[in-house]
Structures are given as structure tokens and as C-alpha cells.
Amino acid sequence: MSAPSRPWATPASRDDVTKLFGHREPLVGMVHLPPLPGSPRWGGDMDAVLDSARRDADHILEGGMDGVLVENFGDVPFHPERVPAETVAAMALVLDAVRQVAGTQPVGINVLRNDARSGLGLAAVTGANFLRINVHAGVMYTDQGTLEGRAHETLRTRDRLVPSLLLLADVLVKHAVAPQGMDPGLAAADLRHRALADVLLVSGARTGVPTDPARLQAAREAAPDAPVWVGSGLTARNAEKLLDGAHGAIVGSSLHREGVAGAGVELDRVREVVRTLRG
Numbered sequence: 713m714s715a716p717s718r719p720w721a722t723p724a725s726r727d728d729v730t731k732l733f734g735h736r737e738p739l740v741g742m743v744h745l746p747p748l749p750g751s752p753r754w755g756g757d758m759d760a761v762l763d764s765a766r767r768d769a770d771h772i773l774e775g776g777m778d779g780v781l782v783e784n785f786g787d788v789p790f791h792p793e794r795v796p797a798e799t800v801a802a803m804a805l806v807l808d809a810v811r812q813v814a815g816t817q818p819v820g821i822n823v824l825r826n827d828a829r830s831g832l833g834l835a836a837v838t839g840a841n842f843l844r845i846n847v848h849a850g851v852m853y854t855d856q857g858t859l860e861g862r863a864h865e866t867l868r869t870r871d872r873l874v875p876s877l878l879l880l881a882d883v884l885v886k887h888a889v890a891p892q893g894m895d896p897g898l899a900a901a902d903l904r905h906r907a908l909a910d911v912l913l914v915s916g917a918r919t920g921v922p923t924d925p926a927r928l929q930a931a932r933e934a935a936p937d938a939p940v941w942v943g944s945g946l947t948a949r950n951a952e953k954l955l956d957g958a959h960g961a962i963v964g965s966s967l968h969r970e971g972v973a974g975a976g977v978e979l980d981r982v983r984e985v986v987r988t989l990r991g
Contacts, residue, residue, distance in 0.1 A: 724878055724910035726959060729939045732818055732841060732878065733778040737955060738941075739989070740820065741772030741982060742964035743810065744785035744974040748802040751787040758802065765806045768977040769813045772967065775982025776990070781844060781962055782810055783822035785974050790825035792856035799823070800830050807838040820844060820880070826859050828866045836873040842911075844962075848881035849907035850899060852888040859888070863907035880962075881909035883931050886918050886944055896927045897934035904935035913962065915943030919973050920965035922950055928957040947971075948984040955989060 730736050746761050747753040769780045784790075784799060791799075803823065811819050822844035823831045831843045846852075849861035870877055883900045884890045890899070896914070903909040912935060914927045922945030931940045942954045942961035955961060967982050969975035 723904060723908050723938065725937070726939050729878070729911060729960070733960075735778045737958075737989075738778040738960040739776075739986065740779040740781050740818075740960070740962045741768075741775075741777045741967055741977065742785075742962060742973070743768045743772070743780055743782045743806075743977070744964065744968070745783065745787075745803075745806060746974070747786035748784055748799055750796055750798040751784075752789070753786060758805065761802070762806060762809045764976070766809050766813050769810045769819075771977040771979040771982055773814060773817055775967075775979050776986035777963070777982060779818035779820060779841070780810060780814055781820040781822060781842075782807060783844070784824050787824060790856055791827070792825055792854075792859060793827060795823055795827050795830055800834065803830075803834055804837060807834060807840055811838060811840070818842060820878075822846070825854065825856050828862060829869065832866065832869050832873055832877070835877050840877070842878040842880055844880045844882070844913070845909075846882050846885040847888075848879065848909055849903055850894070851891055852885055853891070854885075854888040861907065863909075867908055878910045879908075880911040880913055880941070881907065882913045882915060882943060883927070886915040886921070895930070897930040900931035900938070900940075901934040904938045909938070911939045911941055911960070913941050913943035914958070916945045919944060920971070921945045922947075923954055923958075925954065925957050928954070932957070946985070948981075948988045951985055951988045 818841040820842035821831045828845045847859040849863045939959045947966040965973040
């Protein structure tokens with residue numbers, strides 16, 4: 713599927729998102745990549761990385777989810793902004809491999825920790841459909857230091873390179889602390905109406921931690937026209953409760969062996985989440 717075209721400066725609606733993913737409440741599974749070339753724990757075998765990505769993507773889609781999100785999860789410690797050329801090259805190979813598995817189903821990118829520019833380039837080359845940006849606007853304090861959003865650059869580059877690409881932006885992203893006085897509602901409203909994000913993501917404090925339903929509600933109330941998704945911690949046990957307050961979800965840790973992100977997606981775990989929500 714291709715992402716919808718839309719008038720200039722108009723963020724995507726729920727109908728636009730439904731058109732891309734083929735479901736009113738999309739479920740996107742995470743492909744957490746092993747360490748890539750140049751990172752401290754790189755294992756020296758790119759074929760193994762590609763095989764792992766293909767396998768995880770296949771399990772996610774065969775299990776009934778609506779799309780796949782690929783991120784360089786194993787590259788800790790992360791670069792705070794731009795990643796090096798070898799990371800971009802490796803992710804291009806991975807995305808090409810995953811797209812071959814996915815066929816017409818949507819594929820997305822997250823270049824950790826906050827490299828939207830490389831993500832845009834990767835999307836332009838590989839045909840990826842959506843891009844997750846951890847800090848799209850504002851400031852967050854993280855273990856990489858202070859991360860600043862570059863929405864002004866991202867939107868202009870997106871319009872030049874891949875205008876149909878959906879931008880998924882985190883509301884006060886996990887593994888980070890917001891500036892004093894910032895609240896989820898204000899952050900959500902700014903992301904939608906001033907930074908023109910297409911989808912708002914609300915997560916728990918860190919990877920695998922369930923999203924706070926109160927934060928979901930705050931984001932929905934502050935940006936009622938925006939698709940608001942669960943960004944972390946969704947499991948078969950809490951799926952119905954969390955999706956009751958959201959329009960979709962990115963699902964990661966709970967799909968992997970023993971619920972550990974990066975341990976390898978298990979088909980039965982994917983099917984359990986999908987079955988819980990869709991019967």
C-alpha cells in the first residue's frame with residue numbers, strides 16, 4: 713500500500729491512516745535489529761542481521777498485524793542526532809529485505825536516537841511508508857543528552873523527498889525527562905498543530921512499560937483530530953484496556969521471546985495479541 717497524498721501542511725486524519733494500514737485501529741509490530749556495523753556490540757555478520765529482520769517481519773505479518781516498524785535497537789549507546797554512514801547503509805539493506813517480505817503491507821523506520829533526516833533519506837530510497845521520530849518538536853532530556861526537535865527541517869525535507877510519508881511523533885518520549893512544566897496535553901497539541909505530526913505516540917517510561925491511560929486521554933483531548941496510538945507496553949493481557957483509549961498501537965517487547973525486546977519475535981505471541989483484539 714502507498715501512503716495517502718494530502719493537501720499541503722495538513723496532517724493525516726484517521727481515515728488517511730486507515731487507508732494506509734487497512735484497519736481502523738492499526739497494529740504495528742517492532743523489528744528490533746541486532747547491533748549494526750560500527751556499534752560497540754556489532755557481531756560482524758550482516759547476513760545474520762538480515763535473516764533476523766526477515767524472520768521477525770514474517771512472524772509479525774503472518775500473525776495478523778498491519779505493518780512493521782524497523783529500528784536500530786541494538787546500537788546502544790545511541791548517537792544523539794545523526795547516525796554514521798555505515799548505520800544508514802546497513803538499515804537500507806535491512807529495509808529492502810523487510811519490504812520484500814512485507815510486499816504491499818506498510819513498513820516504517822525509526823533511526824535511533826533521533827535521526828529523522830536519515831530516516832527521510834531511507835524512506836525515499838526504500839519506499840518505506842512511515843517514520844517514527846522520538847523528539848519531533850520541543851526538548852527532552854535523555855541519556856544521550858538534550859535532544860531538540862527539528863520539525864521545521866523534517867517537514868520541509870519530507871515535502872521535497874517523500875511527501876506521502878506519514879510522520880509518527882512521540883509525546884514526551886520514553887527513556888527521557890521533559891522540561892519542568894511541560895505536560896502531555898500541551899506537548900500533544902504542539903506536535904499536532906504546530907509541528908504537523910500525522911500520528912501521536914504515547915508511551916510508558918521505558919521500553920516495555922505500559923502506556924499510562926491518563927496520558928492517552930490527555931493527548932486525545934488536546935488533539936482531538938489526531939490519531940493517537942499506544943507506543944509501548946501493550947500485551948495480550950492489557951491490549952483491550954489500552955486500545956479502548958487509543959486509535960492504534962506499536963507493539964514490541966511482548967511479541968519477543970519471554971517478552972524481551974530484541975530476543976526474536978515469536979509467531980504465537982503475535983497471534984495472541986491479534987486474537988485478543990480482533991477475535
